[in-house]
């Protein structure tokens with residue numbers, strides 16, 4: 001029995017040595033691929049975790065880092081593991097609090113270090129430095145890349161940007177406390193919050209704590225478990241600026257909401273600044289307690305709208321410029337047209353192109369873009385319907401929607417109808433007879449005629465061509 005156990009132990013330790021050796025190779029490859037600085041910022045913190053069947057767990061110290069590594073390097077990590085190991089097929093990234101990342105000499109480690117916590121109370125003592133970003137388990141480190149300088153401003157985000165700047169310059173000014181930033185996924189809320197924090201830290205004199213609402217909840221629960229809620233409250237209430245990201249997470253978590261409400265009141269009453277972000281405005285966050293919603297809406301509420309084509313182009317230009325890899329304008333335009341969901345995805349696509357060009361040593365072209373981003377672009381292909389087309393075209397030429405299928409032949413009605421048929425042929429995968437049926441049961445030859453007539457007119461008449469192009473863009477976006 002003892003022999004069997006020691007044999008098991010020997011097998012396990014040789015397996016783990018093998019794993020660690022594989023991990024060293026993978027990390028070396030990653031370091032070469034992404035460069036020393038990028039590696040140190042994002043990847044050095046990864047710690048090897050357990051293997052379950054064909055899956056390896058990798059730990060990161062925060063949700064923020066985990067999400068970033070997952071979105072930027074997740075696929076690459078998986079590919080490298082598959083290449084370097086016979087067993088591992090999948091990589092799971094998990095957060096493990098309180099771990100110490102491998103040191104500079106890069107010895108991989110899978111053993112957790114005890115949680116070391118610097119309390120805010122300590123930091124607020126006489127020896128507190130002027131500028132303080134709260135570096136304890138209470139808050140998440142600010143991302144040095146998310147600054148005001150690296151935030152590209154355009155119509156959809158200019159108001160939110162101006163408010164954020166204002167709070168960074170003069171925290172706790174009347175009318176700006178709390179600052180409530182809201183908008184869809186990946187549009188720059190977190191970026192602006194980090195920018196506020198970094199700016200305040202740079203200017204000095206204030207202590208700043210940034211964390212997600214999820215982290216707030218887990219810290220609160222942990223404090224209840226360890227009977228240290230008073231300490232938790234004190235820590236939170238001693239900061240000058242508290243920033244809570246993704247507040248919608250608190251919906252349905254009544255006790256945490258209650259705790260947040262009290263913290264919120266204590267801080268605002270003491271003249272401290274609160275910055276909150278969420279995916280909806282306070283009034284639309286149904287599921288949050290009314291009194292909390294009311295207080296959240298009391299300061300400045302600023303939304304970040306969906307990006308426009310122009311903003312997407314500016315962001316891409318800025319990010320491509322910063323990368324140092326030349327990316328042709330045509331490629332940027334193509335990306336800005338195709339990836340309209342959010343900036344995170346846009347950035348991900350551009351990073352992928354740049355990394356690919358760097359690896360294979362060939363310049364970025366439109367062809368390489370289509371090839372490298374094949375899967376991503378496919379997922380973004382908008383399914384335009386014939387109904388969408390008819391509606392947009394009717395609106396554009398100010399005719400009735402019913403005229404798309406009516407028998408009226410007056411040019412003012414017939415021409416837009418032909419354009420709609422042309423767009424239906426070009427933007428959908430519908431057959432000619434199917435299109436004909438959607439336009440008042442017309443024959444497929446009528447659709448064919450419409451397509452060739454519109455094609456001719458595009459050649460002959462620049463103004464007409466512009467209208468059709470505009471409609472096409474609007475429908476594709």
Ligand SMILES: Nc1ncnc2c1ncn2[C@@H]1O[C@H](COP(=O)(O)OP(=O)(O)OP(=O)(O)O)[C@@H](O)[C@H]1O
Pocket residue numbers: 146150151152153157183184185186187188189190191192246279315343344347
């Ligand atoms: N205007 C902008 N200029 C430069 N980068 C931007 C801009 N908007 C967003 N980004 C970048 O897009 C990525 C996603 O932004 P961010 O994480 O701030 O979005 P979010 O609104 O907080 O999303 P979520 O709702 O998922 O939390 C980040 O890398 C950020 O730097």
